[in-house]
Amino acid sequence: xxxxxxxxxxxxxxxxxxxxxxxxxxxxxxxxxxxxxxxxxxxxxxxxxxxxxxxxxxxxxxxxxxxxxxxxxxxxxxxxxxxxxxxxxxxxxxxxxxxxxxxxxxxxxxxxxxxxxxxxxxxxxxxxxxxxxxxxxxxxxxxxxxxxxxxxxxxxxxxxxxxxxxxxxxxxxxxxxxxxxxxxxxxxxxxxxxxxxxxxxxxxxxxxxxxxxxxxxxxxxxxxxxxxxxxxxxxxxxxxxxxxxxxxxxxxxxxxxxxxxxxxxxxxxxxxxxxxxxxxxxxxxxxxxxxxxxxxxxxxxxxxxxxxxxxxxxxxxxxxxxxxxxxxxxxxxxxxxxxxxxxxxxxxxxxxxxxxxxxxxxxxxxxxxxxxxxxxxxxxxxxxxxxxxxxxxxxxxxxxxx
Amino acid sequence: xxxxxxxxxxxxxxxxxxxxxxxxxxxxxxxxxxxxxxxxxxxxxxxxxxxxxxxxxxxxxxxxxxxxxxxxxxxxxxxxxxxxxxxxxxxxxxxxxxxxxxxxxxxxxxxxxxxxxxxxxxxxxxxxxxxxxxxxxxxxxxxxxxxxxxxxxxxxxxxxxxxxxxxxxxxxxxxxxxxxxxxxxxxxxxxxxxxxxxxxxxxxxxxxxxxxxxxxxxxxxxxxxxxxxxxxxxxxxxxxxxxxxxxxxxxxxxxxxxxxxxxxxxxxxxxxxxxxxxxxxxxxxxxxxxxxxxxxxxxxxxxxxxxxxxxxxxxxxxxxxxxxxxxxxxxxxxxxxxxxxxxxxxxxxxxxxxxxxxxxxxxxxxxxxxxxxxxxxxxxxxxxxxxxxxxxxxxxxxxxxx
DNA sequence: ACTAATTTGTAAATCGGCATGACGAAATAG
DNA sequence: CTATTTCGTCATGCCGATTTACAAATTAGT
Numbered sequence: 001x002x003x004x005x006x007x008x009x010x011x012x013x014x015x016x017x018x019x020x021x022x023x024x025x026x027x028x029x030x031x032x033x034x035x036x037x038x039x040x041x042x043x044x045x046x047x048x049x050x051x052x053x054x055x056x057x058x059x060x061x062x063x064x065x066x067x068x069x070x071x072x073x074x075x076x077x078x079x080x081x082x083x084x085x086x087x088x089x090x091x092x093x094x095x096x097x098x099x100x101x102x103x104x105x106x107x108x109x110x111x112x113x114x115x116x117x118x119x120x121x122x123x124x125x126x127x128x129x130x131x132x133x134x135x136x137x138x139x140x141x142x143x144x145x146x147x148x149x150x151x152x153x154x155x156x157x158x159x160x161x162x163x164x165x166x167x168x169x170x171x172x173x174x175x176x177x178x179x180x181x182x183x184x185x186x187x188x189x190x191x192x193x194x195x196x197x198x199x200x201x202x203x204x205x206x207x208x209x210x211x212x213x214x215x216x217x218x219x220x221x222x223x224x225x226x227x228x229x230x231x232x233x234x235x236x237x238x239x240x241x242x243x244x245x246x247x248x249x250x251x252x253x254x255x256x257x258x259x260x261x262x263x264x265x266x267x268x269x270x271x272x273x274x275x276x277x278x279x280x281x282x283x284x285x286x287x288x289x290x291x292x293x294x295x296x297x298x299x300x301x302x303x304x305x306x307x308x309x310x311x312x313x314x315x316x317x318x319x320x321x322x323x324x325x326x327x328x329x330x331x332x333x334x335x336x337x338x339x340x341x342x343x344x345x346x347x348x349x350x351x352x353x354x355x356x357x358x359x360x361x362x363x364x365x366x367x368x369x370x371x372x373x374x375x376x377x378x379x380x381x382x383x384x385x386x387x388x389x390x391x392x393x394x395x396x397x398x399x400x401x402x
Numbered sequence: 403x404x405x406x407x408x409x410x411x412x413x414x415x416x417x418x419x420x421x422x423x424x425x426x427x428x429x430x431x432x433x434x435x436x437x438x439x440x441x442x443x444x445x446x447x448x449x450x451x452x453x454x455x456x457x458x459x460x461x462x463x464x465x466x467x468x469x470x471x472x473x474x475x476x477x478x479x480x481x482x483x484x485x486x487x488x489x490x491x492x493x494x495x496x497x498x499x500x501x502x503x504x505x506x507x508x509x510x511x512x513x514x515x516x517x518x519x520x521x522x523x524x525x526x527x528x529x530x531x532x533x534x535x536x537x538x539x540x541x542x543x544x545x546x547x548x549x550x551x552x553x554x555x556x557x558x559x560x561x562x563x564x565x566x567x568x569x570x571x572x573x574x575x576x577x578x579x580x581x582x583x584x585x586x587x588x589x590x591x592x593x594x595x596x597x598x599x600x601x602x603x604x605x606x607x608x609x610x611x612x613x614x615x616x617x618x619x620x621x622x623x624x625x626x627x628x629x630x631x632x633x634x635x636x637x638x639x640x641x642x643x644x645x646x647x648x649x650x651x652x653x654x655x656x657x658x659x660x661x662x663x664x665x666x667x668x669x670x671x672x673x674x675x676x677x678x679x680x681x682x683x684x685x686x687x688x689x690x691x692x693x694x695x696x697x698x699x700x701x702x703x704x705x706x707x708x709x710x711x712x713x714x715x716x717x718x719x720x721x722x723x724x725x726x727x728x729x730x731x732x733x734x735x736x737x738x739x740x741x742x743x744x745x746x747x748x749x750x751x752x753x754x755x756x757x758x759x760x761x762x763x764x765x766x767x768x769x770x771x772x773x774x775x776x777x778x779x780x781x782x783x784x785x786x787x788x789x790x791x792x793x794x795x796x797x798x799x800x801x802x803x804x
Numbered sequence: 805a806c807t808a809a810t811t812t813g814t815a816a817a818t819c820g821g822c823a824t825g826a827c828g829a830a831a832t833a834g
Numbered sequence: 835c836t837a838t839t840t841c842g843t844c845a846t847g848c849c850g851a852t853t854t855a856c857a858a859a860t861t862a863g864t
Contacts, residue, residue: 019429020455021822021849027421028851045812053422057851059813076812076859083811084859223649237733239646246735247625253732258725258763261662270728270763323660326672327729330655331639333648361660361672423820423851430822447841459822461842478830478841485840486830 025061026396028053032061033070033395036089037115041074043086062089069095070115070395091115096160096391096398097152099198100384101141102205103166105130105182106293108137110144112152112159113384115391117216121151128293131184134177138193145195160398161387162198164190165205165379167234172249174201201386205379206234206252207243209340212374212382214238215389221335225328227254227321228341228378233275237332255279257324277320287313296342303349311349318350322357329358329367340372341379347371427463428798430455434463435472435797438491439517443476445488464491471497472517472797493517498562498793498800499554501600502786503543504607505568507532507584508695510539512546514554514561515786517793519618523553530695533586536579540595547597562793562800564600565785566592567607569636574651576603603788607781608636608654609645611742614776614784616640617791623737627730629656629723630743630780635677639734657681659726679722689715698744705751713751720752724759731760731769742774743781749773 031051036042039050048058065071074088095115102109106129111122123144129137141164149159168180175191190202210226222241228234235254237244244251255275256268263272276282280295287310292298302310325337337358339347351369359366372378391398433453438444441452450460467473476490499514499522508531513524525546531539543566551561570582577593593602612628624643630636637656639646646653657677658670665674678684682697689712694700704712727739739760741749753771761768774780793800 019426019433021423021426021851024421024423024426025850031421043812054852055813056815056853060850080861081811082809082861084813086812221649235733239641244641244646244734247623247737248735251733251735253735256732256763256765257729259660259663261725268763268765273763323663324729327659327726328733330658331637331653331730331733332646333650333653333655335649361658361670361675363658363670423822427821445841456823457842458824458844462821480831482832483840484832484838486842488841 026394028057029061029065029395030393032058033065033091034392036071037091037117037392041077041088041090043077043088045086047089065395068395068398070391070398093118094156095158096388097157098384098387098389098391099145099149099152099159099162100208100380100382100387101145101162101164102380102383103129103137103141103164103183104205105167108141108144109380110141110148111380111384112148112157113381113388114157115388117385117388119381119384120155120157121148123147129183134185134188134190135193137183138190142193142195145198149195149198159198160391161201162194163201163203163208163383163386164194165208165383166190166202167205169250169253170202170204172245174203177202178250203383203386204234204236204252206236206341207245208380208382208386209372209374209378210236210238210338210382211243211386211389212378213338213340213372214241215385216381217338217373220338223332223335225325225332225334225337226340226372227325227337227343228339229278229280229343233278233321234341235328237334239332254324254328257327259320259323274320274324278317278324283313283317286316296345300345303346314346314349315353318353319357321350322354323361325354325367325369326358326361329362334367337367337369338372339369340374342376344372344375428796430459431463431467431797432795434460435467435493436794438473439493439519439794443479443490443492445479445490447488449491467797470797470800472793472800495520496558497560498790499559500786500789500791500793501547501551501554501561501564502610502782502784502789503547503564503566504782504785505531505539505543505566505585506607507569510543510546511782512543512550513782513786514550514559515783515790516559517790519787519790521783521786522557522559523550525549531585536587536590536592537595539585540592544595544597547600551597551600561600563603563789564596565603565605565610565788566596567610567781567785568592568604569607571652571655572604572606574647576605579604580650580652605785605788606636606638606654608638608743609647610782610784610788611774611776611780612638612640612740612784613645613788613791614780615740615742615774616643617787618783619740619775622740625734625737627727627734627736627739628742628774629727629739629745630741631680631682631745635680635723636743637730639736641734656726656730659729661722661725676722676726680719680726685715685719688718698747702747705748716748716751717755720755721759723752724756725763727756727769727771728760728763731764736769739769739771740774741771742776744778746774746777 032047035047035050044058044062045055048055070092072090072092074090077085077088093114093116097112097114100111107126109124112120114120166177166180167182169178171178176189177185179186191200206228209228213220213226224238226236233255235252237252256273259274259277260272265271266273266276284295355369434449437449437452446460446464447457450457472494474492474494476492479487479490495516495518497517499516502513504511509528511526514522516522568579568582569584571580573580578591579587581588592604608630611630615622615628626640628638635657637654639654658675661676661679662674667673668675668678686697757771
């Protein structure tokens with residue numbers, strides 16, 4: 001569990017782990033569990049026909065999963081079909097729980113999700129974290145985590161892992177925050193500051209948001225670009241159902257796409273980066289507003305009231321986003337672009353100019369742009385579900401932990 | 403073999419093929435073959451220790467590969483080490499051959515590569531193909547293919563597949579050219595116009611170039627961006643040792659990255675696309691030269707002679723490339739950027755300004771930029787090797803074809 | 805109602821594939 | 835010349851999925 005969850009791709013045939021029968025068993029356990037979770041209550045025979053194994057083989061696999069507490073038998077189905085009714089199986093509601101946590105600029109949040117995907121417990125605490133050092137913030141977060149874990153344990157769950165979403169760049173070790181400008185954190189190993197008894201994974205808020213979109217969004221494809229924003233503009237690239245992380249884990253930095261190469265200087269050293277046109281600070285300035293804690297809320301409120309200055313600022317930001325996204329879309333050819341995170345609240349005023357710009361610069365049909373249904377809670381849900389996903393991907397590794 | 407070679411990623415655990423013992427055997431055959439090919443002559447024991455199987459298991463796998471004609475026994479090694487010497491194994495020099503073919507703007511080329519990776523036969527024909535219709539061009543190409551195949555068969559090889567590189571966009575069915583502006587082809591299924599007795603794969607020239615770089619380049623990482631150019635500017639994205647293709651197979655279109663969003667109108671509908679600053683035509687115009695057949699050669703020649711106009715034009719193109727690449731590098735976080743294809747000949751004059759621009763716009767260490775050792779023959783080699791790669795990845799599928 | 809047909813789940817036998825352990829073969833070290 | 839080391843192979847065993855058979859539970863048909 002120290003390795004990052006959900007690699008973009010398993011290693012090639014030359015370097016893979018030895019392909020032995022235990023590995024086969026483990027993969028088949030995963031396939032059974034995955035299909036039962038994905039396709040609702042299912043009989044052993046139904047699972048067998050879906051994954052291509054025989055009923056006998058599935059029987060033994062199911063037995064093992066039931067013994068591990070990952071599957072539950074609901075009893076005989078009552079269908080109108082001919083033949084003996086099957087015995088319905090579901091993923092357990094009392095097995096492992098994924099603990100998701102989030103450090104936002106102005107809040108902390110924790111939740112526990114069970115194998116079925118339902119949130120069983122949650123805790124939120126408002127309060128500005130900008131400029132506070134990691135230790136007190138994570139101490140506070142640890143309180144919330146204990147709270148949520150206690151509640152989950154009361155319902156018969158046990159924490160299988162803790163996934164933390166932060167608004168910043170995270171190293172590939174999945175524990176060290178390299179740079180989180182809006183918190184003021186840099187090069188900090190978070191693991192020592194969090195509960196040591198639960199396996200930890202730290203990742204970028206945008207990445208978790210994208211995974212939530214992938215797993216929870218309705219009709220979201222396996223190849224898309226997920227754009228979110230907290231001050232900087234973070235994006236996440238999903239390729240064939242997996243996250244593209246990059247060599248250092250920094251993939252998805254949309255904020256410093258050159259939009260006007262001769263524009264004003266940016267902190268990154270370049271000129272005319274997207275962030276200077278569509279970043280929160282820039283939009284606030286363009287709208288003639290003062291910096292505030294809840295910038296997105298303020299912008300959305302004013303825009304909804306019909307404030308022309310704010311609307312114009314958002315239109316311009318949408319155009320800039322459109323330019324940057326044109327480049328990204330040309331390079332990646334995704335099936336769609338999803339606006340998520342805090343950005344989704346501003347979508348009504350960003351979207352028209354964004355889509356215009358994208359369409360204008362694209363030969364042929366433009367890449368469709370949609371708004372996340374999950375909105376700001378995407379990252380937290382994605383984090384919790386990433387833990388659940390790890391269990392589903394290798395149930396054997398989590399077997400005896402109840 | 404009708405499915406595209408080298409998907410970016412196998413399907414998730416829920417949808418994968420049933421994981422049965424035959425599958426395990428197939429994968430282990432592949433692993434044995436891969437290691438022998440990659441690490442030179444090797445004894446059974448050496449292979450076993452490398453891939454983590456026992457000597458006994460490897461013995462049976464090797465037997466099967468020898469019977470299939472994919473491996474050869476060289477006889478006992480003569481080492482200075484204690485103990486019975488092993489019997490060296492090599493991949494066969496008389497097994498399957500990968501037939502690579504290329505339709506360029508001003509040439510046709512075909513080659514045959516054996517399992518060892520050595521080119522065993524080749525044929526090239528110069529002649530402008532711009533504006534010619536697919537049928538006569540591919541008829542001519544078919545002649546060359548027959549020639550090369552005959553020669554290869556004379557040496558005991560048999561064609562395991564034909565891979566064709568074209569300078570244009572290819573659909574994900576790996577047979578249909580969607581758009582090849584410099585040939586004037588569009589929406590053409592090439593399969594009926596090529597030998598029907600060899601399994602066919604068609605792909606973008608830039609993609610094959612990138613694969614060649616991945617497989618044949620020295621020290622090339624598993625995550626990089628490969629930039630080539632023929633008129634348009636094509637790039638290919640390699641993520642964790644696999645090609646990123648995109649939903650429609652169009653990933654890697656660098657040519658229409660917005661470089662100066664208010665710049666002149668481009669054929670794609672946008673403004674100030676990279677192609678207008680670093681495309682061949684644009685550079686020729688900026689250098690004050692007339693259109694010509696061998697544009698790259700002309701530019702390189704003049705630049706080498708010290709022509710200041712040409713050099714300035716190339717410097718500016720490098721700067722524009724740098725701007726576009728900044729965006730791509732930020733988005734993908736690759737380990738390096740490789741200049742390949744025709745572009746590699748112009749590298750000496752493009753590189754300085756390109757690297758300057760990239761470094762200026764990057765916070766922290768800039769992404770290293772290198773020049774392909776393979777140069778213009780990358781695509782052809784990549785095509786041939788992609789066939790060989792398919793054999794290595796699943797030897798069982800090619801077993802009885804000798 | 806009673807039988808036939810159909811489907812489910814499991815048990816027993818079988819097969820395929822790798823691991824284990826032992827052995828002869830072929831080299832080096834002393 | 836013997837002891838040691840390593841290689842390749844064989845016999846055996848284990849593990850996991852398949853095959854085959856069968857009892858159980860339901861619907862369809864008379």
